[in-house]
Amino acid sequence: GSSETRGPTIFDKIISKEIPSSIVYEDEKVLAFRDINPQAPVHVLVIPKLRNGLTQLGKAETRHAEILGHLLYVAKLVAEKEGITDGFRVVINNGPTACQSVYHLHLHVLGGRQMKWPPG
Ligand code: 5GP
Numbered sequence: 001g002s003s004e005t006r007g008p009t010i011f012d013k014i015i016s017k018e019i020p021s022s023i024v025y026e027d028e029k030v031l032a033f034r035d036i037n038p039q040a041p042v043h044v045l046v047i048p049k050l051r052n053g054l055t056q057l058g059k060a061e062t063r064h065a066e067i068l069g070h071l072l073y074v075a076k077l078v079a080e081k082e083g084i085t086d087g088f089r090v091v092i093n094n095g096p097t098a099c100q101s102v103y104h105l106h107l108h109v110l111g112g113r114q115m116k117w118p119p120g
Contacts, residue, residue, distance in 0.1 A: 005055045011104040041112030054105040084111040
C-alpha cells in the first residue's frame with residue numbers, strides 16, 4: 001500500500017487510551033467510541049483493537065471473516081445502546097475516493113436524524 005496506509009494511526013492511541021475518547025462499547029476484540037466530528041446526533045466508530053492488516057475493508061482476507069462479522073454485530077449493539085429504534089446507517093469509507101482518512105478499519109454508525117439517499 002501507499003505510505004498513508006502503513007504505520008500506526010490515531011486510533012492506536014485511542015485504543016491504548018493515550019488519547020481520551022467517549023467509549024460507547026468495549027470488549028476484548030473491538031472498541032466503539034464517539035466520532036470527534038459527528039455527522040449525526042449519534043455518530044459512533046467501531047474498530048478492531050488489533051488492526052492485523054485491516055487498514056481498510058479492501059484489504060480483507062478470509063482470516064478476517066470472524067472480526068468483520070463481530071464489528072457488524074457490535075454496530076447493531078451500539079445502535080441499541082444509543083436508544084435508536086427508528087433506523088440507523090452503517091458506513092465504511094474504503095480508500096481516498098470514498099473519503100477514508102484513517103487507515104485502521106472502522107465502521108461509522110450514524111443515527112438520530114433522517115438520512116438521505118444517495119449519500120453523495
Ligand atoms: P474516515 O473518514 O476515515 O471514514 O473516518 C475517520 C473518522 O475518524 C472521521 O469521522 C473523524 O472525525 C474521526 N476521528 C479522527 N480523529 C479522531 C479522534 O482523535 N478522535 C475521535 N473520536 N474521532 C476521530
